[in-house]
Amino acid sequence: xxxxxxxxxxxxxxxxxxxxxxxxxxxxxxxxxxxxxxxxxxxxxxxxxxxxxxxxxxxxxxxxxxxxxxxxxxxxxxxxxxxxxxxxxxxxxxxxxxxxxxxxxxxxxxxxxxxxxxxxxxxxxxxxxxxxxxxxxxxxxxxxxxxxxxxxxxxxxxx
Amino acid sequence: xxxxxxxxxxxxxxxxxxxxxxxxxxxxxxxxxxxxxxxxxxxxxxxxxxxxxxxxxxxxxxxxxxxxxxxxxxxxxxxxxxxxxxxxxxxxxxxxxxxxxxxxxxxxxxxxxxxxxxxxxxxxxxxxxxxxxxxxxxxxxxxxxxxxxxxxxxxxxxxxxxxxxxxxxxxxxxxxxxxxxxxxxxxxxxxxxxxxxxxxxxxxxxxxxxxxxxxxxxxxxxxxxxxxxxxxxxxxxxxxxxxxxxxxxxxxxxxxxxxxxxxxxxxxxxxxxxxxxxxxxxxxxxxxxxxxxxxxxxxxxxxxxxxxxxxxxxxxxxxxxxxxxxxxxxxxxxxxxxxxxxxxxxxxxxxxxxxxxxxxxxxxxxxxxxxxxxxxxxxxxxxxxxxxxxxxxxxxxxxxxxxxxxxxxxxxxxxxxxxxxxxxxxxxxxxxxxxxxxxxxxxxxxxxxxxxxxxxxxxxxxxxxxxxxxxxxxxxxxxxxxxxxxxxxxxxxxxxxxxxxxxxxxxxxx
Numbered sequence: 001x002x003x004x005x006x007x008x009x010x011x012x013x014x015x016x017x018x019x020x021x022x023x024x025x026x027x028x029x030x031x032x033x034x035x036x037x038x039x040x041x042x043x044x045x046x047x048x049x050x051x052x053x054x055x056x057x058x059x060x061x062x063x064x065x066x067x068x069x070x071x072x073x074x075x076x077x078x079x080x081x082x083x084x085x086x087x088x089x090x091x092x093x094x095x096x097x098x099x100x101x102x103x104x105x106x107x108x109x110x111x112x113x114x115x116x117x118x119x120x121x122x123x124x125x126x127x128x129x130x131x132x133x134x135x136x137x138x139x140x141x142x143x144x145x146x147x148x149x150x151x152x153x154x155x156x157x158x159x
Numbered sequence: 160x161x162x163x164x165x166x167x168x169x170x171x172x173x174x175x176x177x178x179x180x181x182x183x184x185x186x187x188x189x190x191x192x193x194x195x196x197x198x199x200x201x202x203x204x205x206x207x208x209x210x211x212x213x214x215x216x217x218x219x220x221x222x223x224x225x226x227x228x229x230x231x232x233x234x235x236x237x238x239x240x241x242x243x244x245x246x247x248x249x250x251x252x253x254x255x256x257x258x259x260x261x262x263x264x265x266x267x268x269x270x271x272x273x274x275x276x277x278x279x280x281x282x283x284x285x286x287x288x289x290x291x292x293x294x295x296x297x298x299x300x301x302x303x304x305x306x307x308x309x310x311x312x313x314x315x316x317x318x319x320x321x322x323x324x325x326x327x328x329x330x331x332x333x334x335x336x337x338x339x340x341x342x343x344x345x346x347x348x349x350x351x352x353x354x355x356x357x358x359x360x361x362x363x364x365x366x367x368x369x370x371x372x373x374x375x376x377x378x379x380x381x382x383x384x385x386x387x388x389x390x391x392x393x394x395x396x397x398x399x400x401x402x403x404x405x406x407x408x409x410x411x412x413x414x415x416x417x418x419x420x421x422x423x424x425x426x427x428x429x430x431x432x433x434x435x436x437x438x439x440x441x442x443x444x445x446x447x448x449x450x451x452x453x454x455x456x457x458x459x460x461x462x463x464x465x466x467x468x469x470x471x472x473x474x475x476x477x478x479x480x481x482x483x484x485x486x487x488x489x490x491x492x493x494x495x496x497x498x499x500x501x502x503x504x505x506x507x508x509x510x511x512x513x514x515x516x517x518x519x520x521x522x523x524x525x526x527x528x529x530x531x532x533x534x535x536x537x538x539x540x541x542x543x544x545x546x547x548x549x550x551x552x553x554x555x556x557x558x559x560x561x562x563x564x565x566x567x568x569x570x571x572x573x574x575x576x577x578x579x580x581x582x583x584x585x586x587x588x589x590x591x592x593x594x595x596x597x598x599x600x601x602x603x604x605x606x607x608x609x610x611x612x613x614x615x616x617x618x619x620x621x622x623x624x625x626x627x628x629x630x631x632x633x634x635x636x637x638x639x640x641x642x643x644x645x646x647x648x649x650x651x652x653x654x655x656x657x658x659x660x661x662x663x664x665x666x667x668x669x
Contacts, residue, residue: 023419024421026440026441026442027441027442028424028438028441028442029421029441031424032422032424059442062442062443063441063442063443066426066443066444066600067423067424067425067426067443067444068424068425068426069383069424070424081384083345085345085346085594086345086346086503086540086544086576086587086590087345087346087502087503087574087576089587089590090502090503090504090576090577090578090579090582091503091504091531091532121384121425122343122345122427122544122594122597122598123342123343123344123345123346123347124384124385125170125171125342125347125348125350125351125352125384125385125388126170126171126174126348127345127346127347127348127500127502127503127508127574127576128171128206128207128348128500128501128502128503128505128508128509129171129174129175129206129209129508130502130503132174134384134386137386139170139171139173139386139387140174140175141171141174141175142174142175
């Protein structure tokens with residue numbers, strides 16, 4: 001998910017890790033803290049975390065590549081995560097994904113203007129008001145291609 | 160006179176404009192020089208009416224919905240502050256038959272109270288269960304939970320009291336209570352709504368579990384797809400600490416218990432209890448073999464009570480009102496209530512909390528009102544992405560753990576997803592395998608590889624390539640996945656596939 005992020009540097013990364021509470025000085029919370037701070041997990045952060053937590057680079061890499069949400073490249077300012085699970089399929093999620101694919105970017109892609117990443121997600125817990133999506137951290141429901149476009153336009157305007 | 164107005168802050172309500180409605184109400188009241196008190200409550204669970212605005216009157220809370228920000232001026236014009244009827248009116252919310260017929264136990268306060276106001280919580284019966292528990296010794300609490308018949312609401316249905324007793328009887332320098340709030344099943348949202356609408360109930364339930372089991376530390380594992388639930392739980396934990404509900408002297412009892420929130424990172428299988436424990440330890444969410452069971456060797460190898468949000472959130476009511484009252488509800492070996500979640504293509508979706516034993520037909524037709532699209536119901540999936548598909552003429556099944564099992568399905572986390580007659584059931588079967596391929600943790604070969612082969616075989620069947628042989632292969636593969644996987648991900652993926660194949664064979668031959 002995208003939000004205001006700081007530019008990466010080893011010092012800045014070190015500062016983020018030092019803020020972790022004692023019981024969160026473990027791999028996943030460390031990676032999440034880096035991603036929260038910088039928008040993604042830069043390559044240099046892997047060794048930094050390994051060193052800081054006294055674990056192997058392979059262990060950190062293993063966790064980094066396991067979780068769908070952890071990313072190794074910078075995200076676009078806006079991420080739209082469209083729910084493609086069963087309850088939203090029943091109300092037109094497949095058609096919504098097709099529309100977005102034809103007009104903005106396919107799942108896993110970025111819009112031509114570089115402003116929006118489109119990703120798929122399995123369930124946002126809005127299953128009675130589908131189709132649903134998460135635009136950055138804002139949940140939207142009862143989506144139609146038109147209402148999704150207008151919600152995205154609002155988010156763009158607020159950038 | 161100040162009028163109290165409720166506008167839900169639940170993310171389902173805000174997903175369809177509740178924040179804009181709340182803002183418009185405040186602006187309009189200021190403009191008209193009217194005194195109002197705006198409360199951002201949880202959702203009542205009548206999700207088709209969201210955003211549902213409620214006004215406090217002498218007769219009770221009068222509802223208006225669905226309301227958009229553009230409707231707010233008209234609401235004021237029609238005198239809604241006195242509870243007057245108008246085009247948006249749904250009458251006294253507590254008297255809407257859909258809600259009045261329910262047996263709200265776990266969800267008794269959700270939508271009623273201000274989620275973060277601990278005084279409001281206490282005024283509505285909160286903390287009574289914890290106070291009762293504090294006065295009892297550990298084994299008496301465990302006995303009460305055992306006597307209630309409470310079983311795990313996450314899907315496995317294991318008796319909660321037995322887990323608690325095992326942890327209580329195991330000595331260790333540190334024990335944990337881990338709440339599974341990784342509600343990944345499509346069609347389920349009760350954990351989210353409880354955390355957003357009545358977070359203190361979960362905190363109270365976990366604290367009782369901690370006292371009973373002898374654990375001093377609790378962790379709530381919330382999926383990252385729930386940013387609002389994470390924020391509400393964190394805010395509620397701060398309030399609970401400040402109030403003395405958590406800390407080194409829980410409500411003056413001298414007992415220690417505290418809770419932290421941990422956030423997932425987009426992995427469905429982390430909803431499986433051992434994968435969740437691995438993830439809580441900061442590792443890849445790989446499923447562990449059992450034994451050892453988590454009650455003996457759980458988080459960091461320590462005895463751990465692992466329960467779902469709804470299981471833990473049912474405990475305060477059980478302690479406050481006694482096990483007998485809870486045990487009196489339900490059918491056969493499924494005691495108490497289940498929070499059913501009506502979802503998908505459904506006219507009246509939302510939360511229906513009823514005693515076990517209600518029929519699927521009643522949930523889908525009487526409560527749900529059929530499909531939202533107005534087309535005939537064709538198929539209903541019960542229990543999430545690993546649950547069975549039922550045909551429209553097969554909905555006379557009782558919703559309890561054993562009856563659903565006997566009908567070839569499972570209750571899971573209580574989600575009910577309705578599809579109309581435009582659904583292609585071969586595509587739904589294919590999706591079940593595709594989902595498993597994407598979300599498998601990779602530990603067991605039948606799940607990791609079998610799901611990929613499953614997609615290919617279903618494609619061949621759909622495209623009429625060596626149909627008979629490939630159907631036989633698909634059945635074989637499903638047997639292997641069922642028998643050869645450690646957890647429900649690989650073990651139950653065949654359930655939606657085979658039920659679709661059995662109930663809707665015509666969709667597989669085009």
